Amino acid sequence: MNKYEIRVIVLAGLLLSAFFFAILYNDFSRNIDVPACVTYSGTFKVPHVKKLDRSTYEVYGVAKMWAFTPEDLTFPEGSTIDLYLTSDDVVHGFNIVKKGVNLMAVPGATxxxxxxxxxxxxxxxxxxxxxGSGHQYMMGKITITPKKYY
Incomplete structure (x- = not known):
C-alpha cells in the first residue's frame, strides 16, 4: 500500500470513531429516547385517554388529515404519559415542541x-x-396545569 491509501484508511477510521462517539454521547448523556414500535391492532384506531393512576396516563392518538385526535389534552403537572400513535390515512409527523418528542404516525403501525x-x-x-394541502393547520396542544388546580 502506498502512503495515500494508508492516510485514507486512517481518516476513515477516525471518522468512524467520531460518529460512534457521537451516537454514544447522545444516547447516554443527553437521555434521548428512541420511540418503540408496538404490534398493531384495531384497538389503537379509537382515540382516547386512559388514566392509570394519579400521575400516569395512556394516550391513544390517531393522526388523520388534518388533525390529531384527541386534539387538546390536559394533564396535571408531573404527569407521565405513555403515548401510542397511529395514522388513518398517510404518514404524519408528531412533534411536541419543547419536549424533544418526534414520532412518525404510519398507517398500519403504532x-x-x-x-x-x-x-x-x-x-x-x-x-x-x-x-397534503391542509398540512399547515395540523396541530394540537397539551396543557399541563399546576398541581394546586387538580
Whole structure:
C-alpha cells in the first residue's frame, strides 16, 4: 500500500470513531429516547385517554388529515404519559415542541414513547411531515396545569 491509501484508511477510521462517539454521547448523556414500535391492532384506531393512576396516563392518538385526535389534552403537572400513535390515512409527523418528542404516525403501525411533563404550561403539537394541502393547520396542544388546580 502506498502512503495515500494508508492516510485514507486512517481518516476513515477516525471518522468512524467520531460518529460512534457521537451516537454514544447522545444516547447516554443527553437521555434521548428512541420511540418503540408496538404490534398493531384495531384497538389503537379509537382515540382516547386512559388514566392509570394519579400521575400516569395512556394516550391513544390517531393522526388523520388534518388533525390529531384527541386534539387538546390536559394533564396535571408531573404527569407521565405513555403515548401510542397511529395514522388513518398517510404518514404524519408528531412533534411536541419543547419536549424533544418526534414520532412518525404510519398507517398500519403504532409508535410508542413515554413523556414526563415536570413544568406547567402549554406544549404545542405540530405535524412535521408534509401530508397534503391542509398540512399547515395540523396541530394540537397539551396543557399541563399546576398541581394546586387538580
Amino acid at each position: 409508535t410508542k414513547t413515554t413523556v414526563t411533563f415536570e413544568t406547567a404550561g402549554v406544549y404545542r403539537i405540530l405535524c412535521h411531515e408534509y401530508c
